[in-house]
Amino acid sequence: MHRRGDDHTGAEEHTGIETHTGAETHTGAETHTGRETFVRFDAAQVPEMYTVAAATTDLDDTATMSSGQQVARILECLPTAAATFTTRTGTEIEAALPATVATGDCFYQSIINTATVAGRDITLSGGVGVSIVGDAIIDAQDADGNNAVGHFLYRRSASNTIVIYRIG
Numbered sequence: 001m002h003r004r005g006d007d008h009t010g011a012e013e014h015t016g017i018e019t020h021t022g023a024e025t026h027t028g029a030e031t032h033t034g035r036e037t038f039v040r041f042d043a044a045q046v047p048e049m050y051t052v053a054a055a056t057t058d059l060d061d062t063a064t065m066s067s068g069q070q071v072a073r074i075l076e077c078l079p080t081a082a083a084t085f086t087t088r089t090g091t092e093i094e095a096a097l098p099a100t101v102a103t104g105d106c107f108y109q110s111i112i113n114t115a116t117v118a119g120r121d122i123t124l125s126g127g128v129g130v131s132i133v134g135d136a137i138i139d140a141q142d143a144d145g146n147n148a149v150g151h152f153l154y155r156r157s158a159s160n161t162i163v164i165y166r167i168g
Helices: 067-071 090-096
Strands: 006-008 012-014 018-020 024-026 030-032 036-039 074-077 083-086 106-113 122-125 130-133 148-158 161-166
Touching: 067 090, 090 161, 106 122, 122 148
Parallel strands: 006 024, 012 030, 018 036, 074 106, 083 122, 130 161
Antiparallel strands: 106 148, 148 161
C-alpha cells in the first residue's frame, strides 16, 4: 500500500493488488500485472476510486458462470426466460483471484437484469464451496422500466470457501 506522497525514482514492478491513498510520483518505469486501486482526496469528500472493466454482457440464460464472469464487477444480463446463474466452485473462484487473496478478503459484483418481461428473473445459485446469504433473486424490470439490480459482496471465509452476501 502506498501512502500520501510516495516518490519513486527507479523501476517498479507489481504482480498483485496495489492500493494508493495519496499522490505518487514516478520517474522510472512501472509495470503492473495486477489490480491497482487509487483513493483520491478532494476537500470534504474522500471517495474510493476503482478501475472497473466495462460490463460483461455475455451471460443471459441459465448457465454456470465462467471464471471471467464470476469475477467481473458488473454483469448486464437479458434473460429470455427465468434463469439460474450458478457460480463457479469456491476453489475455482479463488483461483481466478490474485495469488495474495487471504481469508476475509472481499470483492463486489453487481448483476443487472435488463429484461422487461415479468417472470424473467435471475436466480444466483452457489456452486460447491459457495453459500449465499440473503435474497438470491434479481427480478426483471418493473412496469416503470426500473432496472432490477443485485449488489453482492463475495468474501473468502476460508480456503476455497466463498460466502456471497446480498447487500442491495
